[in-house]
Amino acid sequence: xxxxxxxxxxxxxxxxxxxxxxxxxxxxxxxxxxxxxxxxxxxxxxxxxxxxxxxxxxxxxxxxxxxxxxxxxxxxxxxxxxxxxxxxxxxxxxxxxxxxxxxxxxxxxxxxxxxxxxxxxxxxxxxxxxxxxxxxxxxxxxxxxxxxxxxxxxxxxxxxxxxxxxxxxxxxxxxxxxxxxxxxxxxxxxxxxxxxxxxxxxxxxxxxxxxxxxxxxxxxxxxxxxxxxxxxxxxxxxxxxxxxxxxxxxxxxxxxxxxxxxxxxxxxxxxxx
Amino acid sequence: xxxxxxxxxxxxxxxxxxxxxxxxxxxxxxxxxxxxxxxxxxxxxxxxxxxxxxxxxxxxxxxxxxxxxxxxxxxxxxxxxxxxxxxxxxxxxxxxxxxxxxxxxxxxxxxxxxxxxxxxxxxxxxxxxxxxxxxxxxxxxxxxxxxxxxxxxxxxxxxxxxxxxxxxxxxxxxxxxxxxxxxxxxxxxxxxxxxxxxxxxxxxxxxxxxxxxxxxxxxxxxxxxxxxxxxxxxxxxxxxxxxxxxxxxxxxxxxxxxxxxxxxxxxxxxxxxxxxxxxxxxxxxxxxxxxxxxxxxxxxxxxxxxxxxxx
Numbered sequence: 001x002x003x004x005x006x007x008x009x010x011x012x013x014x015x016x017x018x019x020x021x022x023x024x025x026x027x028x029x030x031x032x033x034x035x036x037x038x039x040x041x042x043x044x045x046x047x048x049x050x051x052x053x054x055x056x057x058x059x060x061x062x063x064x065x066x067x068x069x070x071x072x073x074x075x076x077x078x079x080x081x082x083x084x085x086x087x088x089x090x091x092x093x094x095x096x097x098x099x100x101x102x103x104x105x106x107x108x109x110x111x112x113x114x115x116x117x118x119x120x121x122x123x124x125x126x127x128x129x130x131x132x133x134x135x136x137x138x139x140x141x142x143x144x145x146x147x148x149x150x151x152x153x154x155x156x157x158x159x160x161x162x163x164x165x166x167x168x169x170x171x172x173x174x175x176x177x178x179x180x181x182x183x184x185x186x187x188x189x190x191x192x193x194x195x196x197x198x199x200x201x202x203x204x205x206x207x208x209x210x211x212x213x214x215x216x217x218x219x220x221x222x223x224x225x226x227x228x229x230x231x232x233x234x235x236x237x238x239x240x241x242x243x244x245x246x247x248x249x250x251x252x253x254x255x256x257x258x259x260x261x262x263x264x265x266x267x268x269x270x271x272x273x
Numbered sequence: 274x275x276x277x278x279x280x281x282x283x284x285x286x287x288x289x290x291x292x293x294x295x296x297x298x299x300x301x302x303x304x305x306x307x308x309x310x311x312x313x314x315x316x317x318x319x320x321x322x323x324x325x326x327x328x329x330x331x332x333x334x335x336x337x338x339x340x341x342x343x344x345x346x347x348x349x350x351x352x353x354x355x356x357x358x359x360x361x362x363x364x365x366x367x368x369x370x371x372x373x374x375x376x377x378x379x380x381x382x383x384x385x386x387x388x389x390x391x392x393x394x395x396x397x398x399x400x401x402x403x404x405x406x407x408x409x410x411x412x413x414x415x416x417x418x419x420x421x422x423x424x425x426x427x428x429x430x431x432x433x434x435x436x437x438x439x440x441x442x443x444x445x446x447x448x449x450x451x452x453x454x455x456x457x458x459x460x461x462x463x464x465x466x467x468x469x470x471x472x473x474x475x476x477x478x479x480x481x482x483x484x485x486x487x488x489x490x491x492x493x494x495x496x497x498x499x500x501x502x503x504x505x506x507x508x509x510x511x512x513x514x515x516x517x518x519x520x521x522x523x524x525x526x527x528x529x530x531x532x533x534x535x536x537x538x539x540x541x542x543x544x545x546x547x548x549x550x551x552x553x554x555x556x557x558x559x560x561x562x563x564x565x566x567x568x569x570x571x572x573x574x575x576x577x578x579x580x581x582x583x584x
Contacts, residue, residue: 121541
């Protein structure tokens with residue numbers, strides 16, 4: 001796929017998802033939870049019900065639109081937390097070295113040894129279902145890659161002339177890290193963050209699908225699919241639209257990440273996977 | 274070789290111990306004790322006397338470090354505890370479910386390799402062509418699709434509409450029961466392998482030794498077979514190794530969707546029922562499997578590329 005195309009298509013899909021999430025109350029036709037009417041149950045898609053209705057007669061279009069809020073909140077907030085943890089640990093480990101570096105390395109290896117969805121599942125098992133638990137579980141389990149990149153960047157940057165100059169000028173460690181090192185590693189960090197956001201949206205959907213994330217009747221795309229599973233033969237539209245919403249949002253983030261990588265981290269273009 | 278293996282196993286021990294510690298601490302120290310989760314049946318708090326008795330029975334009134342020591346000692350003998358719900362040894366439960374999970378993961382990985390690697394090769398050999406564009410669109414879509422949604426769609430089409438395959442369950446463990454879950458699980462490693470292979474091959478194609486081979490008059494087929502493929506294998510193998518671990522995690526969702534009786538569905542059921550020993554045991558086995566696969570991949574590196582020494 002051409003470089004510019006990834007960025008444009010990905011950016012457009014992500015911008016659409018953000019727009020839908022932000023303006024959900026105005027875009028939705030009905031209340032996604034309260035407006036149930038059994039007289040409208042399992043209506044197929046039509047001009048009145050764009051995406052059809054579910055077994056309780058709720059409008060699937062309105063639920064999908066409101067679902068964007070939950071998915072994007074979880075995706076953005078949890079990935080932001082992961083990035084902050086990963087950058088803080090990687091930057092300080094690379095800069096200070098010594099026992100702290102060894103400790104952070106050990107912690108990173110430990111995180112890499114446990115598949116992140118399994119770790120998130122374990123945390124959800126302890127905290128119980130809900131939005132806050134989801135944010136904690138997904139925000140604490142996917143920082144290891146960011147940490148590795150931040151540490152490697154710090155190691156290569158800290159011997160650069162401008163960092164040495166800052167030290168000679170009497171800048172403190174914290175000031176050097178924030179003003180000299182951090183801005184120079186932001187490119188790869190933003191790329192990993194964008195791709196990680198797609199992963200977080202998928203993880204939220206998976207956990208909600210398993211009954212451990214957002215619980216019905218609140219409209220999360222994953223929990224909508226979980227509810228729709230048993231009606232796949234009688235009402236396939238219940239599965240199609242939430243699944244399509246997840247697919248397009250994650251596709252947008254993945255394409256955007258690829259496009260940003262080509263701009264912000266051009267060295268990786270040849271080793272792009 | 275043997276000394277490398279022993280060293281590699283010894284290097285893994287601290288990671289395993291750290292994982293055990295994390296799993297143990299997670300379920301021991303955080304709010305919501307084991308006893309309250311066991312006795313929480315949704316009708317409010319249980320009788321304090323009952324909770325106290327349960328604590329004693331489970332040895333939970335001992336300090337955390339003593340409990341951790343006891344847990345490690347039991348673990349060393351292969352005892353992962355007893356399920357709160359079924360009262361069955363967790364080791365027995367896991368042993369029963371190990372084979373279905375391994376079947377599913379290996380079948381998914383075979384699908385991923387058989388489709389993903391050639392797809393990446395085709396894309397890299399003709400960069401910018403329609404085949405390249407189609408391969409990469411398939412790859413990025415495969416990485417973006419939610420597995421349970423893809424599984425639902427496949428189930429709807431091949432099981433419910435066409436009636437070619439069973440929609441869920443393990444049946445007799447035969448191939449027809451395995452196809453849909455394995456394809457569902459294999460799609461994202463397939464996509465990642467296609468992208469990795471393409472990137473690796475593109476990079477190797479511009480290497481000096483490939484140019485030298487061509488200038489010696491070696492045919493393109495021989496160049497690809499002897500120089501490109503062999504060198505790309507190291508990177509492809511690394512991706513396969515990393516994906517095995519990820520598959521163990523993703524199998525959780527696929528097993529649940531297809532009612533596949535593996536470790537993943539045991540883990541989800543145990544989490545939903547707050548069966549802590551079963552949760553701890555399942556996670557422990559998943560991590561051990563992941564570390565073992567990584568070790569195996571390290572050994573295979575040296576076989577494929579003799580430049581990588583076991584020093």
